[in-house]
Amino acid sequence: MEFFYGVAFYGVMDNLVTYLTTAMRESNAAAARGVSTWQATCFLTPLAGALLADSCWGAHRTMLAAFSVAVAGLLMVFLSALVPLLDKSSEAAAAHMGASRPEIVLFIGLYMAAIGLGGLRPCIMSFGADQFDDGDPSERAAKASFINWYVFIMSCSSLAASTAVVWVRDHHGWALGLSIPAVVLAAGLPCLIAGARSYKFQRPRGSPLTGICQVVVAAVRKFHVAPPADSSLLYNLLEDDDCAIKGVQRIEHTTGLRSFDKAAVVAASDTEAAAVEPGRRNPWRLCPVTQVEEVKILARMLPVWVTILFFYTASAQASSTFVEQGIAMDVSVGSVRVPPATMITFFELSIIVLIPLYDRALVPAARRLTGREEGIPALLRIGVGLGLSVLAMAAAALVEAARQGTPTSILWQVLQYAGVGAGEVFTTVGQFEFFYGQAPAAMRTVCAALGMLDMAAGDYLSSLVLAAVQWATSAGGRPGWIPDDVDQGHLDRFFWMMAGLGCVNLVAFAGCALRYNSSRPA
Template sequence: MAGEGREDEKKKKLGGLKTMPFILANEVCDRFATAGFNANMVQYLQNELHLPLIQATNTLNNFGGTASLTPIVGALIADSFAGRFWTIAVGSMIYQLGMLGVTISAILPALRPPPCPSQSPSCQQASACQLAIFYISLFLTAVGSGGIRPCVVAFGADQFELDRRQQRAGGSGQQWNFFNLYFFSMGVALLMALTVVVYIQDNVGWGLGFGIPTVVMFFSVIAFIIGYPLYIRRKPGGSPLTRLAQVVVAAVRKRKLALPDDSGVLYRNKEMDADISVAGRLLHTEQFTFLDRAAICTNSDITAAGLPRPWRLSTVHRIEELKSIIRMIPIWSVGILIITASSHNHTFTIIQAKSMDRHLAGNFQIPAATLSIFSIVSMLLTLAIYDRLLTPLVRRLTHRPTGLSYLQRIAVGLAISLLSNISAALVESRRRSTAVTHGLADHPSATVPISVFWLVPQYAIHGIAEAFTSVGHMEFLYDQSPESMRSTAAALFWLAVSVGHYGGTLLVILVSDFTKRSKQGNWLQNNINKGRLDYYYWLVAGLQVFNFVYYLVCARFYTFKPLEIAGDENMGKVVDGETGSGGCDVELAAGATVKLYYANQKE
C-alpha cells in the first residue's frame, strides 16, 4: 500500500502547465520555420535557383501536399507502437536535418547556380545535383512535420488528464485552455515569421533568413527532450487500423446472425481492452448496429486456451471505437469547406491589395502579403479575450467549465466567417466600381484610388472566426476520438486543411470554366478590373450558408460517445450512457471461466 501511495504521488507530479514550455516551444518553432520558409520560398526558387514560375509553383504544391499527408503516417506510428513522445522527438530531429539542408543550400555557393548576369535576360538554372539536395531537404522537413503536427496537440492535452476519473466526470477547464494556448502559440509563430523572417530574407540574406529558424528549432528540440521526466507518456495501444479492420471483418463474417435483444450479452473483455481504455471503456450505442455482430460470441471464436480470436470476435469497446470515427466524419467534413472558403485570402485578396492604394506614410507602401497580419492579430486577440473574459461570463450561463461547448464554438465561428466573405464581396464591388469610374478598367497594373485598408475588416473577421472554428474543431476531434487514436484524430485536422486547399483550387477551376462561357465573361480574369471577383465572393458566401445549415443538422443529431469512468471506486459510473451488464465477458486470467453467448447460426 505504501508503495502504491508513493507511485500515485509520483504520478501527480507529472504533466500540468509546467510541461507547456517544452511542448509548445517545439510546435511554435515548427510553425515559425514552416511559415518563414513558405512565405518567401517562391521568390527563393525563382531568384536564387532560377526556376521557371510553373516549376517553382509545382515544387511548393508538391511540398505542401506531402507535408499535409505525412501527419497521417506519423499519427499511425505514434498510436500503434512508438508513442507520442518519441514520434515528436524523432520527427523534430528529422525536421531539423531538413532545415539544416535548406540553410546550407542557401549559404554555400556550390549548392546554387551563379547569379544572373546583369545585362543578360537568361539565367543558369540550378543543376540536377543542386536541386536534388534542396528537394531532399524539403522532403525531410515534410516527413519531420508529420511526426510533430499530429502528436503535439494530443501529447499536450494528455498532460492535463492525470486524474482521468475526474476528467470524465466533469472535465477540466485547464485541458481546454490548452487548445486556446496551442492556437495562440501558432498565431504568434506565424506573426513572427511573416514579419521578422521575411524582412531578413528580403533585406539581409537568405542564409540568415533560413538560419534563424534552424537555430531556434535546434534549441526547441533540446528543450523538448529535457522535459522528458515531467511528461505523462501514454502507452500506445497497437495499430488502430488493424483493430478497426478486425471489427469490420468479424461483422461481415457474422452478417447472417441475429442480434440479441439484450445488448448486455455482447462480448466484453476488460483485460483485453486495458491498454486502449485507460480512462474508461466505451459503452454500447444503438447506431450502426450491423457492427454489433462482431461482438456475438460463437464456439469457433474462442481458442482452446480461452483467448478470443481477434479477426472473428471484437469487444464492445472496439466496435464503439469504429462507431465513434464514423460519427465524427460529418462534422469533420465541415472543416474542409471552411478552409476552401478562406483559401482566397492568400491569392485573390493579395491581387486586390496590389491594385489598391497601399501608402501608409509618405513613400512607404505596405506589402500586399503583409495584410494577412491583421488576420493573425485578430485571432490572437480573440483567443485572449475569449479565454480571459468571455469564458467566465458564458460559464455562468451554460454551467460548463469551458463556457461554450466545442460544437457551439464551431457554430459561432461558421456564422462569423460568413460575414468575412460578405465583407469581401462588398469591398470588391466598391473597388471595381471605383476603377471603372476612373477609367482604369483596361489598366490592371494601375493603382485604383481606394485605400487598401478597406480589406482589413475581412481579414480581421476571418481571424475572429478562425479562433472559434479551428479551436473548436480540434477540441471536438480530440475529445470524441477513441482514446487510443487521438494522434490519428489530430492528423484528421490537418487532412481537412489539405483537402480544403485542394477544394479551393477545384472551385476556382470550376468557376472559371463555367463563367467564361457566359455573356458577362470569366469572373476570374487576369485583369480583376474587368472580372467579377465580387460574384465569386458571393458564391463562396452561399457555400458557407449551405455548410452552416449542414453543420447544424449534423450537430443536432450527433451522438456523443458514452464512456465508463475508470477507477475502482467509480467503475460503473458513465458519461452520456449506461453501463453494460457483463455479458459475454472472457477473463484472460489462468483458470478463469468463460461465459459465452451462443448465437443461433442461420443456414
Template structure:
C-alpha cells in the first residue's frame, strides 16, 4: 500500500529527490514491520510444532520420519529464502518495491489457502489448559514439603498407574534437583488411592510433573549458552552483507548482483548440509551408533558451533585482505565472501536444526510450541545482543579520540578485529557448552511400543531417551 496509495508514499515528489520520508509513511512502514515480527513470533513456533505433531512417537517408522521433519522444514525455509533474496530482490531493484511486496502478498495468501484446505487431514491434540500451571504447582508443593525427607527409593514417590488417565507421556525419574522430588512425596494419610485422588494438585504432584519442571530448569543454561551463538549468526545477515556492498559485485560485464543476494550462499550451504546429513550421514550414523538420531542433539549443535568459529576466522582474514586492497585503491570480488557465507549456512544446518529438535523434544509435551518459541528467541535475543555488543565495541574503541572498529565506512573501520573478538567469544562459549552437554541428562519417557511391528496388536512399555 505504501508503494501504490499516493498518501502513503514516502514523498509526494519523485523518489530520487526525496530527502525525508513523510511521518504517515514512517508510521505505516513500522506498523507493517512490527506486524511481520508479531506474525512470525506467533505462527512460526506453532506451525512447526504442529507439523512435528503429525508423527506418532509410539510408531517406530513415524518416529524416524519425525526426526527428519526438522531437516526438511529448514530446506523449505531456505528455498523460500533463496527466491526471496534473488528473484524478489531483482524485481524490487528493477521494477519497484511494490511489485516485490505484491508477489509476496499473493504467495502468503496461497500458502494460507493450502493450509486451510488440509484441515480435514491433520492430526489434532486436545488442549489441556495452561502448561505453566502444573509447573507452578510442583514448585509450590515442593516448598510446602521442604522439611520432609525424600525416600531413597523413587518408586515410593507418587505417580499415576497405567490404568489411570495420564495427560501426555510418563517421564522417568532422575536424581537431579532432588528438592523438587519432595512435591511427589506421599504424606501420612495419602496412602489410600481415593485420598490421593482428591488431594490438591498444589500439595501433591506426580513424578512426571516434577520431571517436567526439571526439564525446564535444566534447559535454562543451554538457552543462555546459545545466545552467544545467536550473536555470531546475526553477522550473516548484517556485516557479511555490508562487506559485500563494499566489494566488486559484477558477475558479468553488465550485470551486478545486489548485496543482499550474496546471502543466497548461506541458504545453499544450509540446504546442502541438511540434505547431506539426512540422506547420507544419518543412515550411516544410525547403523554405527545404534541411536535413532544418529548423534545426540547437543552434539549436533556443538558441530554447528565449531563451524561458526571457523567461519568467523575466515571472515576476519578476508576482511583484513579487503582492507589492504582498499588502501591500494582496489576492490575485491564479492565471491571472496563465499567461504564464510557457505560455512555459516553449513553450520546452521547442524546447529539451528539441532536447536529446533532440542527445544521441541526436551520440553514437556504440552509445551512444544513454547519450546520452539525459545528457539526463535535465541535468534531474536541474539540479534539484540549483537546490536548491544556493536555499540559497546564502537564506544570503547572510539574512546580518547581513537579510531573505532565499526564505522559507516568499512574502509575506515576494523571489522576484522570485531570478527576476531566474536571468534574468541564463541570459543569460550563453546567450552562452556561442552561442559553442559557432557553433564546433560536427556528426557526419558515411558513409551508404548507395538510388539512384532503391531502384527498381533500387543503392546509393551519401555523407557527411552529422546
C-alpha cells in the first residue's frame, strides 16, 4: 500500500511545477505558490484522516474511502493533460473550451487527491502495525522490523517516481506520464480488499480530540480544586456506555502533570448530579483517570515532537540549498554531465542500502548486546539521526569552503546527501516507532499523523529560516549569504549555522528524552 501511495504522491509532486510552467503556462512564481499550497494541504490532511479513522470508520474503511477519492482526483489530473490533446485539432474548439478549463480540472483533481492521500498516509503505517500482537514478544520484534521496511518502501517509491515516472513524461508526454500515478494507486485498492479476511481490526473508540478537550475543560473548571494526595480517591470508573473510552484498557495513575488530575477529582457538584441521575456523569466536568492519563501521555510526547522537527528543517536543504551549491560546482564526471538536482538520488539510495543493514545486522546485534527486544530504544535512534544531520551540515560547509575559487567536483556532495539519508533511517524509523508505541491505543493513528506533521513543519521552518537569513545578511545592499549567484554569497556560513542550531537542538532533544524516560511509568 505504501509503495502504491508513494509512487502516486511523488509521481505528481516531482512533475507538478514543470507541468504548471510548461503545459499550463503559469509563471514561475504562480507555479511555486501552487505547488507549495498543494504540498501543504497534503501534509495537513493526514491529521483529518487520522481523526476520522480513530473516531468513526476505523483505519480499513478510511483507507477504502481514501483510495476511491484519491484515484478519482488523480484521474482528473490525467484528464487535464488529455483533454487539450483531444481538442487540439481545432482552434475553434480550443477557444470554445476556454483556456482555463484544463487548469480548473487540474486543481479540482489535485485537491481531491490531497484529501484522499491524506486519508491513506497515516492509516497505512498504523493499520500495518496493528496487525502485530503487542502481547507476543516475537510479534513485537516483527512490528519494529515492519516499521523499518515501511520507511524503506517510502524511499523506493520516491526513487521510482523521480526516475521512471519522470522518464516516461519526458519521452512520451504529459498525458501518459500523469496516467501512471492514477493507474498505480488504483492497483492498490483490490490488494487492500483482497486481504480483508485476514486483517486484524481495531474498533474506533470515538474522537480522541473530544476526549482530550474533555480533560482540559474539566481541569480548567476545577482550577481551584487541589487533587487529593491519595490517588485512589480520583474517579476511575470505566463506563461501558461511554463511547469516548469504550474498549480502552485501564491506565494506572502516574505522578507528574498533576494539573490534569483535577479533571478526575470528584467534586460536590459531581456527587449532586449523580444523585439526580444515578449512573451518569458529565464528561466535561468529570473524567476517569484512564482518560486523564492518555492526555498526560500526549503532553509528555509533545516536547520530543518539537525537538524532532529541526531534523526535517535540515533534511529540506537536500532539495534546496544543496542543489544551489551543486549548480556552482563542476558537474562533469568524465564525459557525463550530472544534473545537480539528481544528486538527491544519493539521499534515497543511502536509505535503500542502509535499511536492510539496519534491520538485519545492526538491530539484531544491538538486541544481543542490550538484551532489549527493540535492540536500540526509539529515542536513542532519533538522537543518532539528529547527530548525523549535524555532521551532514558540517560536511556541506566544508565542501562549500573548499569550493570557493576552486573547481570542485559535484561528487563531493555525495557525503552530505548520504549523511542526511542515514539520519533519515534513524530519525524517521525511530519517530514512527516512538509515536506509535507510546501512544494510547485510541490515538495511535493520530499520533502517526503527528509524526508526519513533523515533516511538514520542518519544511515550513526551513522556508522561514532561509527567508530570515537572507533578510538579515543582505541589509545595506550586501548580497547576503544566499544570493542568486552563490559565488558572491556565503553558503558555508549558512551550513555552519545550521550545524550549530542542530547541536543546540540535539542538546534540547537529549534533555526532553531524558525527562520523558524519567517521567514515564515503569
